[in-house]
Amino acid sequence: MRRTERIRIAFFKGDKSEWHHRFVRWWSKSPYSHAEIVLNDGQTWVSISPFLYTRVAARVRTHVSESDWDYLDFMITESELNALRDFISETTGDGYDWPGMLLSQVLPFIIKGKGRWYCSSWIAHALSHAGIVKWKRLGIYELPDLHPGRLYDILSQIACLPIEDTESA
Numbered sequence: 001m002r003r004t005e006r007i008r009i010a011f012f013k014g015d016k017s018e019w020h021h022r023f024v025r026w027w028s029k030s031p032y033s034h035a036e037i038v039l040n041d042g043q044t045w046v047s048i049s050p051f052l053y054t055r056v057a058a059r060v061r062t063h064v065s066e067s068d069w070d071y072l073d074f075m076i077t078e079s080e081l082n083a084l085r086d087f088i089s090e091t092t093g094d095g096y097d098w099p100g101m102l103l104s105q106v107l108p109f110i111i112k113g114k115g116r117w118y119c120s121s122w123i124a125h126a127l128s129h130a131g132i133v134k135w136k137r138l139g140i141y142e143l144p145d146l147h148p149g150r151l152y153d154i155l156s157q158i159a160c161l162p163i164e165d166t167e168s169a
Contacts, residue, residue, distance in 0.1 A: 001077040002074055002077065002118060004075070004077070005077070005078060006039055006074070006075055006076070007009045007030045007037060007038060007076060007081070007084070007132075007156055008038040008042075008070050008072065008073050008074070009035060009037060009071065009072045010036045010037075010038050010045065010069045011031075011032040011034075011071070011072075011149075011151075011152050012032060012033055012069055013032055013033075013069065013101050014065060015068065018075070020050075021033040021034070022068065024147070025149075026079075027147075028150070029149070030147060030148060030149020030150070031149065032070070032086075032101055032148035034047070034049060034119055034148055035047065035119045036123075037084075037126060038071070039081075039132060040081060040119060041076060043060050044057075044059070045059050045062055047119045047122065048094070048096055048117050048118065048122055049096070049121055050096045051121055054095060055092075055094065055095055055096070056088070056091045056094045056097045056117060056122060057092060059090070065096035067081055072156055073159055074127075076130070076134055079164055080131050080132050081130075083129060083130035084126060084127075084129075084130035086130075087092075087125070087130060088126065091115075091126075093115060094115045094117055094122075095117075096116065096117065097117050098114075100117075100121070103144075104145050117137045120146050120147055121146050123151060125137065127155075130141065131159060133155070
């Protein structure tokens with residue numbers, strides 16, 4: 001199958017004045033405080049945030065300050081895109097996982113509420129569900145504190161690889 005569709009994972013590094021962005025960056029020792037999936041139309045952004053919208057939701061963004069974001073691109077098949085859209089549809093409206101996000105930072109195991117997410121865990125599950133990145137490659141079970149910076153580090157190793165490399169990822 002040909003990889004003809006491009007999605008992006010956007011990592012937020014802007015708005016350094018807001019306390020919650022500063023705190024996430026300080027705690028995670030990362031330049032990123034949030035992440036979103038940008039669908040193949042380049043305008044539909046999907047994620048969950050405790051401060052902007054507390055449910056998984058798609059938004060249309062026509063203007064984005066490029067200096068506020070870093071991106072990782074993935075070339076995917078139409079079948080993977082459809083599976084990604086299915087996951088988005090299945091999880092739209094799911095709430096923010098405050099207990100899971102907070103407890104995973106201090107306990108050595110994963111705490112996750114059913115139908116609850118935080119941005120980086122939702123993205124990892126979405127990519128895995130769609131077959132874009134293999135579950136074992138992401139190592140989700142080994143990473144209870146999958147913050148946006150750690151997700152960036154994992155995905156940057158496999159984003160935009162030649163087709164033959166991504167198929168074994």
